Amino acid sequence: MTVDPYGDERLVELYDEDNSAGADHEYFLKLADGAKKVVDFGCGTGLLTRAFAQPGRVVIGVDPSATMLGYARRQPGAEAVTWIDGDADAVAPAGDADLVVSSGNTMMHISTGDLPWVLEKLAAALKAGGVLSFETRNPAARAWEQWGPDATYGERDTPIGHLKEWMEVTEVDNGRVVFDAHNVFEDGVDTVLTTTLYFRTAGELRTQLEKAGFGKIDLYAGWHEQPLADDSRLFVVRATKAG
Ligand SMILES: C[S@@+](CC[C@H](N)C(=O)[O-])C[C@H]1O[C@@H](n2cnc3c(N)ncnc32)[C@H](O)[C@@H]1O
The missing domain is CATH 3.40.50.150 (Vaccinia Virus protein VP39)
Known part of the structure; x- marks a missing residue:
């Protein structure tokens, strides 16, 4: 699936x-x-x-x-x-x-x-x-090491409102990297999109x-x-x- x-x-x-x-x-x-x-x-x-x-x-x-x-x-x-x-x-x-x-x-x-x-x-x-x-x-460049909340946190105004966003890696296993992308619009709801990437x-x-x-x-x-x-x-x- x-x-x-x-x-x-x-x-x-x-x-x-x-x-x-x-x-x-x-x-x-x-x-x-x-x-x-x-x-x-x-x-x-x-x-x-x-x-x-x-x-x-x-x-x-x-x-x-x-x-x-x-x-x-x-x-x-x-x-x-x-x-x-x-x-x-x-x-x-x-x-x-x-x-x-x-x-x-x-x-x-x-x-x-x-x-x-x-x-x-x-x-x-x-x-x-x-x-x-x-x-x-x-994989040798280890990009996921830059995908922590502190390094990726940002706020910006978008055509659909103010957005706070950051990333958080939750798993690293032999080239398989799982991370959450957090997105908070003005309604305060944290929409979390989980992605798995294979390096x-x-x-x-x-x-x-x-x-x-x-x-x-x-x-x-x-x-x-x-x-x-x-x-x-x-x-x-x-x-x-x-x-
Ligand atoms: C980062 S986006 C890239 C979209 C576009 N190619 C671009 O350059 O902007 C990754 C895309 O891969 C698609 N995707 C995820 N899993 C897939 C799969 N198993 N087969 C084909 N496409 C997939 C997603 O739906 C998404 O649209």
Whole structure:
């Protein structure tokens, strides 16, 4: 079962403001140059998904969060995208996509047990030579150590009122990190969204991608193809389906 940590309408309304288009979007959009079919896996609010849309290109956005996808469907330009409620099981194994992307660390939501079949499903959506690309955080950089209440506490005025917010990590176990995101609007109610993320090493990523049928696997330390270092914060993954 997929638990929806994005189930609060007010927070989904703020999501795009907090996660605006940046170098990540530029990178994924450039990868789509010449693509006739693009699948955005875990598309969320669809900000990037809608940017892929252009005449002659099929764009599909898939996400299991009804709240996220509901928001995506209401945005200007949403009609240019086919939106699908669901997880990787809902991605058609059509073998004709040029590109599958998964932005915003979505692949970190996939559990260790699910990763093999999820990658196989994404591979099955692609044509031979098609590309899967996503980013994921490097466990060696231990980002979760910065996610305590003191370091993350903030207050701000939003279009839907004053918000106090902070994070608290509740479990760390061999790359599996569970944290609570606390959100208190003016009504004083603490809306707690619990998320589990899976941090994977470069070696683990390569092994799983190879098993799923990807041939050439490139990992970079950022959106401009920076070479990996031991303490790279991010892995930007680009895997090509074997022919
Ligand atoms: C941080 S958001 C990223 C959304 C979007 N890709 C972006 O870049 O803004 C993570 C997304 O992953 C989705 N997600 C969580 N579990 C998933 C799963 N098992 N399969 C596909 N998507 C999932 C969530 O619903 C959420 O929309």
